[in-house]
Amino acid sequence: MSASPRGALVRRTIDLNYENKKRASALKWIVINGVVFLLFAYDLCRVCPGQTTLVHHVELALAVVALANLVQHALSALPRRRTRLALSPRQQRLLGLRDTDLDRSLEVSRVEETTAAPPTPDPWPAEALALSMCAQRRDTSPGSASPSRLSPGSPLSHSSHSPHSSHSPHSPHTPHYSPQNTHYSPKSIHYSPQSMHYSPRSPHYSPHSPHSTPSSERFPRDEFIADRRALADFLRQEEARGVAMDAAWGGAQLSASLTAPLAAPVYQLATVDTDRGTEESRGSRSPPACRRLQLDPQRLTDYDLNLRLWLHATIFERVVRELARLDSMLASAGAEARAGGVPLERLQAAAAALGPTGATCxxxxxxxxxPFADQRYAVQRIRELSRGGCLSGYKWDGGSGEWEDSKPTDAELVLQLFASYLDTQLPGGGGGLGGTGGTGGAAVRRPFSIAHVTSAPQPAPRGPRALAIHRVTRRPPHYVLALGDETIEVCRGRDNLLRSLLVFVAAAARSDPPAIQRVHLGRAGLNLLWVIGR
Structure with a gap:
């Protein structure tokens, strides 16, 4: 803590506040202990001699303890003797002391301070650090340049607009600069903390020197750059200043690497992006129907990832697992038929020969x-898409390396498997993968595909309860959402099918409860609400 009078006042204020709080607490305990002592003393005074019991001895002990506490708190509440300090009203206001908080150690003087200690020179004046927020640029002329922007051979000429010009009544002594005394050399600079003597030959800089450079000249105010002309002038002045300093200090090699000439930037208007882009680039844009169906456009990427995970874990992995199980049973029975290697009729006959287990599989x-005519390609592509997770090999308008136009694209394959899975889950469906319906003997019953999947040239369904994914074109595959009496265009390109499935799930989730043909979309049913973050 400082030993100055002001430091002593601050220290005394802290001690005084602590003592006031301690005294208030002591007074409270004095009252409590006094009441307890009086109660016990009154009871003990009414006891007859020779009739004391154990209870009276306990009361006596408690009375003694209460009396001791009372004396202790009374002694702590007594004021201490301290050296008297003078306190002015202004200091009292600054320290936040009220008249009731003061004690005898502080003597308040009712006369305001008229004398103050001389201010310590500030080497960094506030006016030098102030930023000018004026939108008008200051008028500058060759004769009004500040010393920090002068070249070694240019004399100083004060402008009439300078706050420290010779016409100003508050101007300090104006130094005289000449080309002879503005030559700077690293060998001629002397700096010492005691004298603050800055000597590049003849000029002297000292906080107490009358020849010190005015603050407004050493630190010019920031100028508001409002247009290209002001920016060009500023860059030109900075470039000239850098060249002058390099020449003065003889650092030509250093300046070549640190201060390169600055060229005025060329401004031009930004062009409007009218390029519609390719199918791939347009595929990732947010569909306008997201907000209508309560889908956050900022989270579409997360929803796409959730849908890919759901398709991979719920459909593709389970289908591939059943394929491997059927092939394993056929291999164990010695049959040559394999899934994807023979037509469906022959595969069904081979599975029926395995008994009820093979028929169920x-x-x-x-x-x-x-749904697929080319069984070999369909089974092979399903197995390829199941690898890696999240359908990493998905190609919306193509397929594997041997894909051709006669084979289904990945978009068609994914939609068909999605619809087939929901067919097996809805009431009256064809069964399979834990479905509710039976297998039947011939064609698979498809309640979801019939009601919610359509394709051109048939028109999209219309009506108050219409909800379907409608394929507009086959090559390249493009899908839209038929909702009520309108057709919602989601997006184009690689994300067209996935976004169409997302908006389909969001549209189905608007019902109360969210369900598709009485099958809930939550965890108790299809678990599709998780895909859209609900």
């Missing part, structure tokens, strides 16, 4: 394999 796979 084939019935689980039939809704997913029946």
């Amino acid at each position: 084939f019935a689980n796979l039939l809704p997913f394999l029946e």
Whole structure:
């Protein structure tokens, strides 16, 4: 803590506040202990001699303890003797002391302070650090340049607009600069903390020197750059200043690497992006129907990832697992037929020869394999898409390396498997993968595909309860959402099918309860609400 009078006042104020709080607490305990002592003393005074019991001895002990506490708190509440300090009203206001808080150690003087200690020179004046927020640029002329922007051979000429010009009544002594005394050399600079003597030959800088450079000249105010002309002038002045300093200090090699000439930037208007882009680039844009269906456009990427995870874990992995199970049973029985290697009729006959287990396994796979004419390609591509997770090999307008136009694209394959899975889950469906319906003997019953999946040239369904994914074109595959009496265009390109499935789920989730043909979309049913973050 400082030993100055002001430091002593601050220290005394802290001690005084602590003592006032301690005294208030002591007074409270004095009252409590006094009441307790009086109660016990009154009871003990009414006891007859020779009739004391154990209770009276306990009361006597408690009375003694209460009396001791009372004396202790009374002694702590007594004021201490301290050296008297003078306190002015202004200091009292600054320290936040009221008249009731003061004690005898502080003597308040009712006369305001008229004398103050001389202010310590501030080497960094506030006016030098102030930023000018004026939108008008200051008028500058070759004769009004500040010393920090002068070249070694240019004399100083004060402008009439300078706050420290010779015409100003508050101007300090104006130094005289000449080309001879503005030559700076690293060998001629002397700096010492005691004298603050800055000597580049003849000029002297000292906080107490009358020849010190005015603050407004050493630190010019910031100028508001409002247009290209002001920016060009500022860059030109900074470039000239850098060249002058390099020449003065003889650092030509250093300046070549640190201060390169600055060129005025060329401004031009930004062009409006009118390029519609390719199918791939337009595929990732947010559809306008997201907000209508309560989908956050900022989270579409997360929803796409959730949908890919759901498709991979719920459909593709389980289908591939059933395919491997059927092939394993056929291999154990010595049959040559394999899933994807023979037509469905021959595969069904081979599975039926395995007994009820083989027939059930084939019935689980039939809704997913029946829609495809090329069984070999369909089974191979399903297995490829199941690898890696999140459908990493998905190609919306193509397929594997041997894909051709006669084979289904990945978009068609994913939609068909999605519809087939929901067919097996809805009431009256074809069964399979834990579905509710039976397998039947012939064609698979498809309640979801019939009601919610359509394709051109048939028109999109219309009506108050219409909700379907409608395929507009086959090559490249493009889908829209038929909702009520309108058709919602989601997006184009690689994300067209996935975004169409997302908005389909969001539209189905608007019902109360959220369900598709009485099958809940939450965890108790299809678990599709998790895909859209609900």
